[in-house]
Amino acid sequence: MQDILEAIMAAEGSDQPERELAGLAGLPVPATYRGVVVRAEDTRMFDGMATRDKDPRKALHLQEVPTPELGPGEALVAVMASAINYNTVWTSIFEPLPTFRFLQRYGRLSELTRRHDLPYHVVGSDAAGVVLRTGPGVTRWKAGDEVVAHCLSVELEDAAGHDDTMLDPQQRIWGFETNFGGLAELAVVKANQLMPKPRHLSWEEAASPGLVNSTAYRQLVSHHGANMKQGDVVLIWGASGGLGGYATQMALNGGAIPVCVVSSPEKAELCRSMGAELVIDRAAEGFRFWKDEETQDQDEWRRFGERIRELTGGEDPDVVFEHPGRETFGASVYVAKRGGTVVTCASTSGYQHQYDNRYLWMHLKRIVGSHFANYREAWEANRLVSLGRIHPTVSKTYPLEQTGQAAYEVHRNAHQGKVGVRCLAPTDGLGVRDRELRSRHQGAINRFRGH
Numbered sequence: 001m002q003d004i005l006e007a008i009m010a011a012e013g014s015d016q017p018e019r020e021l022a023g024l025a026g027l028p029v030p031a032t033y034r035g036v037v038v039r040a041e042d043t044r045m046f047d048g049m050a051t052r053d054k055d056p057r058k059a060l061h062l063q064e065v066p067t068p069e070l071g072p073g074e075a076l077v078a079v080m081a082s083a084i085n086y087n088t089v090w091t092s093i094f095e096p097l098p099t100f101r102f103l104q105r106y107g108r109l110s111e112l113t114r115r116h117d118l119p120y121h122v123v124g125s126d127a128a129g130v131v132l133r134t135g136p137g138v139t140r141w142k143a144g145d146e147v148v149a150h151c152l153s154v155e156l157e158d159a160a161g162h163d164d165t166m167l168d169p170q171q172r173i174w175g176f177e178t179n180f181g182g183l184a185e186l187a188v189v190k191a192n193q194l195m196p197k198p199r200h201l202s203w204e205e206a207a208s209p210g211l212v213n214s215t216a217y218r219q220l221v222s223h224h225g226a227n228m229k230q231g232d233v234v235l236i237w238g239a240s241g242g243l244g245g246y247a248t249q250m251a252l253n254g255g256a257i258p259v260c261v262v263s264s265p266e267k268a269e270l271c272r273s274m275g276a277e278l279v280i281d282r283a284a285e286g287f288r289f290w291k292d293e294e295t296q297d298q299d300e301w302r303r304f305g306e307r308i309r310e311l312t313g314g315e316d317p318d319v320v321f322e323h324p325g326r327e328t329f330g331a332s333v334y335v336a337k338r339g340g341t342v343v344t345c346a347s348t349s350g351y352q353h354q355y356d357n358r359y360l361w362m363h364l365k366r367i368v369g370s371h372f373a374n375y376r377e378a379w380e381a382n383r384l385v386s387l388g389r390i391h392p393t394v395s396k397t398y399p400l401e402q403t404g405q406a407a408y409e410v411h412r413n414a415h416q417g418k419v420g421v422r423c424l425a426p427t428d429g430l431g432v433r434d435r436e437l438r439s440r441h442q443g444a445i446n447r448f449r450g451h
Contacts, residue, residue, distance in 0.1 A: 001030050001185055004078050005424050008130055012430060018144065024132055025143035029076065032064045035122035035184030036403045038091055043098040056092035056411055057404035065122060068180060068188055070135035071112045075191050077147065079423040080203035080431060082182040083126040083394075084403075085211050085242070086348055089411045091123050091176060092404075096351065099123075102177040109155075109170070116179040124183030125151035125175040128197055128207035128431070129424070138191040146197040146431070149189045150378035151211050153178050164224060165374040173372060182207075183403055185424055192375055198386040200438035203431040204420035205392040205445060209246065209385050212418065214373035216246040217381035219321060219343045221254060224377070225370045226319040226343045230255030235308065235317035235335065237324050239276070240267040242410075242418045243346070245393040245448070247321045248274050253389050259308055259317060266451065270416060273447055278311040280304075289331045296354065301334040308335055319343065326350030333367070334359050343368040388437055391444040393417030395451045397428055417448035 007024050011017035038059050046054040070076055091099045099121050107117025127149040131141050141147065153174040154165045161168025175181025180188035197206045219225040220234065228234060234251045238244040239260030251258040252275050260271040263283045271279050280287075287304055291297045308317065316337035322329060325347025332342050333355040342365065347353070360367070373381065384390040397420035398406040406419045422428070432438055438445065 001033060003027055008078065017433060021130055021144035024130060029133060030067055032066055033184060033186040034062055035065045036124065037061050037063055037120040037122050040100050040119040043094050046093055051095060054093035056089060056407035059092045060404040060407060062401055065120065067186060068115050070133055072136045073138060073191050074135040075131055075138060075141055075189055075194060076133040077127060077129045077149065077187045077189060078132050079127045079129040079182055079184055079187050080425040081128050081207040082124045082421045082423055083208045084406045084410045084419045084421065085125050086346065087125055087173060087176040088123050089407050092407050099176060103179055106172065106178060118179060122179055122181050122184050123175055124181035125173055126207050126210040127182030127187050128203050134191060141191055141194055147194045148197050148206050148210055148382060149182065149193045150195060150214055151175060152193065152372055152375060152378065153190055166371060183421060195379055195382045199434040200432060201392060202429050203425045204397045204422060204428055205394055208392045208394045208418040208420050212243045213246045213385065213390060214378040214381045215345055216243060216250050218373040218377045219345055219370045220247060220250050222377050225368060226341045228254055228256050228319055232256040232318040233259060233312050233315050234319045234321060235259045236321040237261050237328055240270040240416055243323055245417050246390065248276055249390045252276065259311060270451065280307060289328060296330045301331045304331055305335040324349045326352055329353040330355040333365065336365050338363045341366045341368055343370050345370045388441045391441060393448045394420045395448040397422055416451035
């Protein structure tokens with residue numbers, strides 16, 4: 001592994017980094033590598049505990065694992081950096097169920113997929129790195145290519161997936177519903193997960209947008225989501241967070257009017273620094289949408305709607321960008337405009353959503369479910385990053401050895417933007433190839449740093 005890292009590091013400062021990296025094709029593939037795993041033997045360790053008390057640091061382990069053989073259409077990537085997503089947090093606390101059930105189901109599909117059904121699960125759904133090897137049938141990518149990986153793993157053998165790959169019955173999220181994920185020194189991906197690494201970004205910056213940026217793109221921009229247009233009022237929950245930070249940028253870049261909902265003055269200032277003018281600090285303004293565990297407070301829905309209209313000059317949201325779930329969903333349905341859209345991709349505060357259906361059916365609103373993105377959507381989202389239109393939201397990074405701590409911070413919501421993880425990269429700031437483009441966007445790239 002050290003020889004691989006040295007070959008990649010030789011590209012730093014070189015006027016021909018592609019030539020330096022092409023030499024990776026001649027290096028042997030290590031028999032083992034270090035990966036962050038959860039173990040099947042630990043799946044009951046948090047039984048009886050409240051979700052908030054479950055500690056990812058106790059379940060995530062860094063261990064040496066065998067390097068799997070590549071199958072047709074696959075690529076082996078030397079991972080320079082990755083990032084923490086909520087699916088890694090869910091995996092680490094074994095909620096809503098242990099991911100080993102996903103691996104077992106995938107393992108029954110074929111002889112090739114049986115590799116994934118193991119007593120350990122290498123996690124992680126983001127990666128930036130360099131291609132080491134490609135399997136049979138791969139022609140688009142070669143050893144030495146600098147890449148990022150999106151997390152859609154799909155077999156594409158079923159007709160249902162050929163209009164929208166997210167509808168393929170064998171669609172899975174890499175590193176969550178498959179093994180050999182990105183929080184590791186090496187990762188196995190399907191070649192159609194790969195995209196060009198943005199040349200003006202460092203490894204940890206390039207790794208951070210993948211899952212959340214693509215998710216936000218499908219939710220807001222794609223015709224599979226809200227099909228956002230110029231001038232739309234877009235209510236964004238958690239607007240400075242890992243997902244919301246990209247949604248805010250997407251709205252601004254697309255000519256929409258974001259109304260950013262945050263929970264602290266610091267988060268409000270981050271939104272304003274991105275260019276958002278309409279911000280609600282729900283903690284400072286005391287919004288509480290539940291009277292108790294069983295009863296929502298519709299007076300608070302109304303007060304929240306009035307606050308939005310106060311900011312927008314009397315307009316309700318055309319689009320509500322939903323991901324907290326249980327805590328906010330009733331309010332989201334209520335405040336959306338007549339004929340508006342609530343688009344939801346997650347449920348970080350709980351999966352059981354309750355809302356008053358009168359405000360949906362009588363006002364002709366829509367609820368749209370949105371899950372990650374297809375390859376085209378992920379590619380377009382990555383292109384916006386490469387063009388400097390959308391910027392990474394990395395606030396801090398950890399070495400691979402401290403992945404558990406990184407996941408703990410995300411679980412406790414003690415972070416802003418995205419938390420990065422350096423896998424093979426020894427320090428932050430490596431991997432930048434286009435310094436001129438970077439210099440034009442330096443402030444935006446570093447906006448979340450230190451928060």
